[in-house]
Amino acid sequence: MSYITNAHTHLELTTLAHLCPKHPTAFLSWLARIGWEIHRLARDEILSGIAQGIAELQAGGTTHVGDITHTWLSVELLLASGLHGVVYLEVLGLEREPALERLREAQSAIDKMRRHPNYGAMQVGLSLHAPYSCHPDLLRLGAQWCRAEDVPLCIHVAESEFEIEWLLHGRLVGPGRIFSPLVQAMGMVPALVPWQRPLTYLATLGVLEARPLLVHAIHVTEEEVALIAAARCAVVHCPRSNHLLGCGRMPLERYLQAGVSVYLGTDSRASSPDLNIHAEAQFACQLHQGYVPEQQVMALAHRPLEYPL
Ligand SMILES: [Zn+2]
Structure with a gap:
């Protein structure tokens, strides 16, 4: 069987496609x-966007998908879709108690969904949004639970310069300064700065031991690539979204040289012109020209997303 895998989507954002930067x-x-x-959308708008996203994936011949759902609304539709892969319930929060309460809710929802009659080809996992948006105890305990219960885990990491500067130096750079009210509203306070690079921070908390699927992982050092390889984590590369959000080029060649499994993903329609993984692979070929042979890049679209990875 030939597989076509889009390893990173947020189908619930399909209805926000008009916000995709040109x-x-x-x-x-x-x-x-x-x-x-996202908080202004009605439940029905989100659900019809998810259905539209699933139809778009299927029209493009997609067999496997890795979807993150903040509203948890894509689970039922994906379980009924016939697609294979994983849908990850997203949890985040920098305030310890509410974040851990949300984690407990996600854990019981995942336990319940794993008993769903359609469970199997489509699995349900946990997404801890990102190192800058999750309390350290949420990251540590969420990953510990995934490891103990064999639940797939997914984390956005090292996506932007903003994330590195904040975690490593406690600094808001570039538009971060303009949006300092936003980051304050998120609860990003100096007391929670780990003074570490994102992957080192996740490794210190024991998160890599749960072998999370790491999304983006653009701004990484040689040492961090070695950490990812040693922990046998996989990485998702979303080059068009990275380009449109000004995040830079992921060092694909370093991951492949280190033997890390790399998937391709489009990311959501809010930062990608479509959900077509062939278009993503073609863009990736151009981006990594001179670094990675085209055939090797194209092959990344055909790796099935199945656990254990
Ligand atoms: Zn994402």
Whole structure:
């Protein structure tokens, strides 16, 4: 069987496709807009966007998908879709108690969904949004639970310069300064700065031991690639979204040289012109020309997303 895998989507954002930048924009200003708009959507709008996204994936011949759902609304539709892969329930929060309460809710929802009659080809996992948006205890305990219960885990990491500067130096750079009210509203306070690079931070908390699927992982050092390889984590590369959000080029060749499994993903329609993984692979070929042979890049679209990875 030949597989076509889109390993990173947020189908619930399909209805926000009009917010997809036409030209590279600043990551943090985009994030602020999406965060604001998602909470204004009605449940029915989100559900019809998810259905539209699933139809688009299927029309493109997609067999496997890795979807993150903040509203948890894509689970039922994906379980009924006939697609294979994983749908990850997203949890985030920098305030310890509410974040851990949300984690407990996600854990019981995942336990319940794993008993769903359609469970199997489509699995249900946990997404801890990102190192800058999750309390350290949420990251540590969420990963510990995934490891103990064999639950797939997914984390956005090292996506933008903003994330590195904040975690390593406690500094808000570029548009981060303009959006300092936003980051304050998120609860990003100096007391929670780990003074470490994102992957080192996740390794210190024991998160890599749960072998998370790491999304983006653009701004990494040689040492961090070695950490990812040693922990046998996989990485998802979303080059068109990275380009449109001004995040830079992921060092694909370093991952492949280190033997890390790399998947391709489009990311959501709010930062990608479509959900077509062939178009993503073609863009990736151009981006990595001179670094990675075309055939090797194209092959990344045909790796099935199945656990254990
Ligand atoms: Zn994402």
